[in-house]
Amino acid sequence: xxxxxxTVLPGxxxxxxNLSILKRAQDKNLCSINIHDLKExxxxxxxxxxxxxxxxxxxxxxxxxxxxxLINSLKEKTDYDEIIYLTPDGSLxxxxxxxxxxxxxxxxxxxxxxxxxxxxxxxxxxxxxISIGDYVLTGGELAAAVLCDSIVRLIPGVLGDEASALxxxxxxxxxxxxxxxxxxxxxxxxxxxxxxxxxxPKIEEWRTNKALxxxxxxxxxxLK
Ligand code: 6GU
Numbered sequence: 504x505x506x507x508x509x510t511v512l513p514g515x516x517x518x519x520x521n522l523s524i525l526k527r528a529q530d531k532n533l534c535s536i537n538i539h540d541l542k543e544x545x546x547x548x549x550x551x552x553x554x555x556x557x558x559x560x561x562x563x564x565x566x567x568x569x570x571x572x573l574i575n576s577l578k579e580k581t582d583y584d585e586i587i588y589l590t591p592d593g594s595l596x597x598x599x600x601x602x603x604x605x606x607x608x609x610x611x612x613x614x615x616x617x618x619x620x621x622x623x624x625x626x627x628x629x630x631x632x633i634s635i636g637d638y639v640l641t642g643g644e645l646a647a648a649v650l651c652d653s654i655v656r657l658i659p660g661v662l663g664d665e666a667s668a669l670x671x672x673x674x675x676x677x678x679x680x681x682x683x684x685x686x687x688x689x690x691x692x693x694x695x696x697x698x699x700x701x702x703x704p705k706i707e708e709w710r711t712n713k714a715l716x717x718x719x720x721x722x723x724x725x726l727k
Contacts, residue, residue, distance in 0.1 A: 504607065504656060505522040507577055508647055510614040511552055513538045515644035520651060522557070529662040536651060544569040553617055562618030567663075570624045576719065577611060585630045587649065588620070589643030593632030598651060598673040600633070604650075606625040607656035612650065614643030641667055680713035 508516060519525070520536050528534050531656070545552045546568055553563040574586070584607040594600075604610065613620070613629065635646045655661055662668050672679040681693040697709045718725050 504605075504655070505581065505609045506534065506536045506612060506651060506654075507581075507610070508536065508538050508540055508612045508614065508651075509573060510538065510642075510644055511541045511565070511613075511616050512642065512644055512645070513540045515642070516614075516648055519645075519648040522701045524661060525652060525655055526629075526654050529657065531660065533658050533660050534655050536655075539573055541565070541569050541573065548552075552692075557616060560618075560661070564618050565620040565626075567621040567623050570620070570628065574611065574628050580610050583609045584611060584613050586613065586628050587631045587633055587650070588613045588615065588625060588629040589646040590615060590619070590632050591634050591637075591639055593634040596633050596653070598633050598653075598671075601650075601653040602657060606652045610654075612643075614647050616642040616644075675714075677714040678718045678722060678725070680710040680717065680720045 510516060516538050521529075525536070529536060541552050542550045546566070551566070552569050553565050556562065556564045577583070585604070589611060589612060614625070615625070633646070633650060635649050640646060657668055668674065670679065683698060687694045687699060695709070697706055702707070716724075
């Protein structure tokens with residue numbers, strides 16, 4: 504998989520996308536994440552990327568030309584499955600969307616900033632608009648990092664233990680059951696006996712029941 508991310512703040516993305524599991528995925532050539540600085544496509548000697556909005560109003564708007572030039576140059580070399588704009592008015596990200604996107608080959612992610620981006624970028628280039636929740640961030644970068652993380656970890660081979668992505672919360676529509684490691688007894692706080700029993704069918708049954716119990720307690724909406 505190839506992901507190209509367009510941003511005016513590359514520094515906000517470099518850290519989260521180049522550490523730990525996302526770094527290993529790239530080192531293993533399971534995906535490549537390329538961060539593009541929109542300012543390199545800015546206009547004039549000041550490399551301008553934003554301007555005041557027509558009709559008046561507070562806040563700067565990212566201009567269409569730098570995006571058009573960058574996106575068109577990317578499209579010359581690669582066929583993209585989706586061009587995604589991260590925006591609080593997009594559709595809410597969920598596990599189903601991440602699962603579907605993890606099967607794609609090439610994605611462009613567009614991060615807005617300031618007031619947002621010129622509507623014509625959305626009309627002409629964007630194929631999908633995604634929000635990561637009902638709250639407002641200062642820009643799309645952190646949302647793009649969240650989206651990348653949730654997609655890349657699903658690519659086969661990225662997680663060491665293939666089973667572990669499948670047993671995530673949400674993957675089967677349920678929240679995950681509690682997990683424990685050593686010590687079995689921490690100052691009298693004991694691990695549930697069943698987990699030490701070695702009876703794996705019973706353990707599976709316990710985990711399923713716990714998952715159901717926790718889901719109905721914390722997120723009853725998921726059971727509907
Ligand atoms: Cl994708 N962008 C911004 N700026 N704020 C958000 C968001 C995205 N998703 C939730 N809040």
